[in-house]
Amino acid sequence: MPSIPSFDEYLSSLGHLTAHVDPTASSPEAEDLKTAAASLAGLPEVTRESLSAWAKENPAWVPALGLSVGLSQEKLKNQLNHYLGSSGWRTLAKTRSSELVDVLDEYFDVVRLVEAQRVKTYDFGDLLVARAGTRQTAARAGASGRKVEDDIEEIVKHLNLPYEVRTRFVGRGGRTAPCDLVIPSTSEAAIAVAAKGFDSTGSKLTDAVREILEMAEVRTPRQFIIAVIDGIGWKMRQADLKRIYDLWESGQIDGMYTLASLDVFRSDVESAARLRGFLPQ
Known part of the structure; x- marks a missing residue:
């Protein structure tokens, strides 16, 4: 039998099991989230740089970026902890906003999805798809x-x-x-x-x-x-x-x-x- 690795070595070998699925739509759950969505919609352009500046200025709104790519708060924390070593999105937004956005864009396509969704008009079918999202997430889990x-x-x-x-x-x-x-x-x-x-x-x-x-x-x-x-x-x-x-x-x-x-x-x-x-x- 080979020698046993250290616990930290084993921990670092853990990887993803679920494939990321592009969301079709997301709906605001609170006034603060609506304000965050309106702020994203008002950006002159959507780039890694503009989202990094936006996150640094509005660290409490980082979950809106997560929802834009289909990540709940729990999943957002897990992904940030996995890639950046911390689940605290407020601190990351204040001190490492470029790295935070780089992760969300490289692995979850946040720039394209924010740009596409902030100008889209949603209908009743989109609402039903969004409400069915929790069942899809459970199935993927x-x-x-x-x-x-x-x-x-x-x-x-x-x-x-x-x-x-x-x-x-x-x-x-x-x-x-x-x-x-x-x-x-x-x-x-x-x-x-x-x-x-x-x-x-x-x-x-x-x-x-x-x-x-x-x-x-x-x-x-x-x-x-x-x-x-x-x-x-x-x-x-x-x-x-x-x-x-x-x-x-x-x-x-x-x-x-x-x-x-x-x-x-x-x-x-x-x-x-x-x-x-x-x-x-």
């Missing part, structure tokens, strides 16, 4: 979580290993724990994998930590227990991520990977499967 599961399942398929997904495995003393993939079966678990990918924060991250703690608690000495964890939502819950990392560092689980290190995941699973007789030596 579910898809992002499944991406990690799908990627590890594909690796196990290519190794021609028997497996079951989204189940519980039997460990020490007949106790069970949840897992997202188990080799070869729930009742004869030799390798159990947790797959936890989140680009946003919430109770699901707390549940993920609890599940991995359960896996470590019931494992037998012969069971190989590993976790694949990714998504920038974990950067806002570093204490929870550190609890899982500590299990790895102390040997209570056998591996911890991101999508960027799936080649190592594949190699470790293959080695564990050979040791347990599921693949020829």
Whole structure:
């Protein structure tokens, strides 16, 4: 097994899971947001430079730029923390407004979207599409979580290993724990994998930590227990991520990977499967 990276090295390897989707429309939710929208509409021209100056002058209105590209306040904070190391948009707007706008333009096309939306006339259909946006966001969040599961399942398929997904495995003393993939079966678990990918924060991250703690608690000495964890939502819950990392560092689980290190995941699973007789030596 390779040496364990530091927690900071693991943290820096977390990446995006959800693809950004261009919004069709956004509607103001408060008078302050309407004022911000009117201010953006009144800019003589929309460029990175003009938006940078606007953000520096109006730091409290930065969420309006986020909504212009379809980012809620939570998602905006997560993206800023991921790219700029801070989720505080007011401070960033005051001290690093050019970098803030550069991120929003490079990754979310803010210049084009602000220019296009500030002159567009919206109809009833646009209003319905905007109101349906929360359902679309929820669907994309579910898809992002499944991406990690799908990627590890594909690796196990290519190794021609028997497996079951989204189940519980039997460990020490007949106790069970949840897992997202188990080799070869729930009742004869030799390798159990947790797959936890989140680009946003919430109770699901707390549940993920609890599940991995359960896996470590019931494992037998012969069971190989590993976790694949990714998504920038974990950067806002570093204490929870550190609890899982500590299990790895102390040997209570056998591996911890991101999508960027799936080649190592594949190699470790293959080695564990050979040791347990599921693949020829």
